[in-house]
Amino acid sequence: MxxxxxxxxxxxxxxxxxxxxxxxxxxxxxxxxxxxxxxxxxxxxxxxxxxxxxxxxxxxxxxxxxxxxxxxxxxxxxxxxxxxxxxxxxxxxxxxxxxxxxxRKQTEVRLPPENGKRIAVVGAGPAGMAAAAELIKLGYLITVYEAAAQIGGALNLIPDSRLPHDVIEKDWSFIFNPERVTLRLNTRIDNVEKLLEKGFSGVIAAEGEPHCAVLNIPGEEHILPYTEYLAAPEKYRTEKPVAVIGGGAVAVDCAVTAKNNGSAQVKMFVRRQLSDMRITRGELDELLRSRIDITPMTSPVEVRKDNRGLSLRTVHNCFINDKLSPLPDSQTTYTGFACIIKAVGSFADKNVDSEQIFYAGDCKHGGSTIVEAIASGRSAAHMLHRNVSSKI
Ligand SMILES: Cc1cc2nc3c(=O)[nH]c(=O)nc-3n(C[C@H](O)[C@H](O)[C@H](O)COP(=O)(O)OP(=O)(O)OC[C@H]3O[C@@H](n4cnc5c(N)ncnc54)[C@H](O)[C@@H]3O)c2cc1C
Ligand code: SF4
Missing domain, CATH: 1.10.1060.10 (Alpha-helical ferredoxin)
Structure with missing residues (x-):
């Protein structure tokens, strides 16, 4: 636009x-x-x-x-x-x-001498990249293992209009030092503890939140998780109506992307009030500019598929004694969607730090922001360094 x-x-x-x-x-x-x-x-x-x-x-x-x-x-x-x-x-x-x-210019960075220790970083999202950047400065040799084919983690789901991928690569080019860092893309690590058996002195596990939250409603198999949609929105290009379930920043990205992808009508279904939406002023402006139709105080109940497309049955919510509850006899059915996307959160597997393994970023603190993930990666790097250096 x-x-x-x-x-x-x-x-x-x-x-x-x-x-x-x-x-x-x-x-x-x-x-x-x-x-x-x-x-x-x-x-x-x-x-x-x-x-x-x-x-x-x-x-x-x-x-x-x-x-x-x-x-x-x-x-x-x-x-x-x-x-x-x-x-x-x-x-x-x-x-x-x-x-x-x-x-910013590429200049020669003077690093301290290598300290002879190797650290593995699992995940090349912001937390893993920040941890690697910090550990390089402390003299470690780093191997970064990334399951995906590119660096960036969840940042790659952000539409290019807000964050072109080459900006992530540019930041990484200032971190990456071929003498100190080995990047292994397309390499999933299933057991971080096993890395210690491969000669690493410690591990930073920064795996993000890989699992999308479940709505537990009939027909959920017809709903696209935001991870799938935002990873390849062109695959779902349509002029027909699109529904987005969720009211946070990720839902905004889904809705605006669907609109920019040709959908004539994008409807967002938000569980709470408009004022409860956890979005910035800029994101609200983006919704208004893109003419996204927001239906607040609404929860999905069922999705069905027939020859006219997908239909979504919803219930209206109300506050009873400050508790959000479904309003009786308030169900509505919306029909004719080409695509229904859910963006209602994500979660990580349970994890606990140990002397040589520190978790960082969203997998440790829950869905957050890039700068918090970076802070977490830096802090995990220093905690690991304290433990490893006491043994150098
Ligand atoms: C659509 C969307 C929009 C967002 N918009 C904003 C925004 O505007 N501003 C903001 O501040 N934040 C935003 N965020 C949040 C931000 O992207 C995350 O908080 C941040 O990326 C978390 O960083 P992380 O390194 O902890 O995890 P991630 O970025 O999720 O990275 C984890 C990495 O680990 C890899 N991995 C996972 N398991 C393994 C394994 N077993 N082996 C090897 N690799 C593995 C994954 O492939 C991934 O690359 C947004 C997130 C999304 C999804
Ligand atoms: S010093 Fe910081 S807080 Fe004060 S006006 Fe400048 S940017 Fe704002």
Whole structure:
């Protein structure tokens, strides 16, 4: 769509954003960042024209700064930004992404000598990549095992209009050091403990949340999980109506993708009220811009398939003593869908850290955000390092 927001700021917009920063001495933007990135610092450097230093300030704590800049939600640095009290927050993520897009250069990085220990990282999503980045700096040799054919994990499900895959590859190219890292794509690890028998001193398991939540309704086999839909939306291209069950950020991506993929009518069914939807202002704008039809306080009851397509029977919800309950005699049937997609959450298998194996990212903390997954990967790397280095 022509009015889709641009990914990066132009020169004038970047200057305007930089000049809106109030140079706050207490730097609330940094405190609010899960990886402790310091917008105050990189904005100061950029204002003085020192872009190399601005790049260094961003990448010091965030190895995936450009990817983060494009998709970080507004609930961290922007929510804490003092400028909000005057008008609206400095668009810190966009400033960050723009600086890295325009001014980051491949330079020779001086690494400490190898410490003779090998670490396996399972999963090349943000948590695994951040852990690898941290462990390289500590002198380890890293092997990253990734079940999929490409790096990026769940980031690859984000539509290209928000996050082109080459941005993930670009961040990775600054982490990847062929002398220290071996990347094994298309390699699923079924038992992380067995890696210790292969000579690894420790393992970071950053496997994400591979299982989609189940609705437990008749006809669920006709519903597409969001993972399948977003991995190959062109396969499901249709002009016919599409239904999306769910009201979070992933459901928004499904709905907007279906609309951009030609569907004349995309209906979103949301269990709670519109105000309960856990989406950012930007995501709400995207829904409105794409004219997605949102039906709140609605739960699916049954899906059926016949020669006219898929039909979805729903029930209306209401609050009884603050508890969400189905309203009696409120069932409605919607017909004629080409496709019904569910985006109602995901989960990981149970996992527990041990002395040599640390879990990180969404598989440990539940579905979160890229910057939280990066923070978790970094922290797991340091915990593992503490244990392994005590034996060096
Ligand atoms: C559609 C969608 C939109 C999103 N939008 C945003 C957003 O706008 N902003 C935001 O901050 N966050 C967003 N997120 C969330 C963000 O992508 C995740 O929080 C983040 O990717 C989690 O990182 P992770 O490394 O823990 O796991 P993942 O990214 O899930 O990566 C796990 C990796 O491990 C691999 N793996 C799993 N098991 C094995 C195994 N046994 N052997 C080898 N490899 C294995 C998987 O193939 C995968 O590549 C979105 C997520 C989705 C699905
Ligand atoms: S909180 Fe906002 S205004 Fe203050 S230093 Fe950070 S970016 Fe600038």
């Amino acid at each position: 022509s009015d889709t927001p641009k990914l990066y700021l132009n020169k004038a917009q970047l200057n305007a954003e930089l000049n809106r920063c109030l140079n706050c001495k207490n730097q609330p933007c940094m405190t609010a960042c899960p990886v402790n990135c310091n917008p105050h610092e990189f904005i100061r450097h950029a204002l003085e024209g020192n872009f190399d230093q601005a790049v260094e300030a961003i990448t010091r704590t965030n190895p995936m700064g450009q990817t983060c800049g494009l998709i970080c939600p507004d609930k961290f640095c922007m929510a804490a930004c003092t400028r909000r009290r005057i008008d609206f927050a400095v668009n810190i993520p966009k400033v960050q992404a723009t600086i890295l897009e325009n001014y």
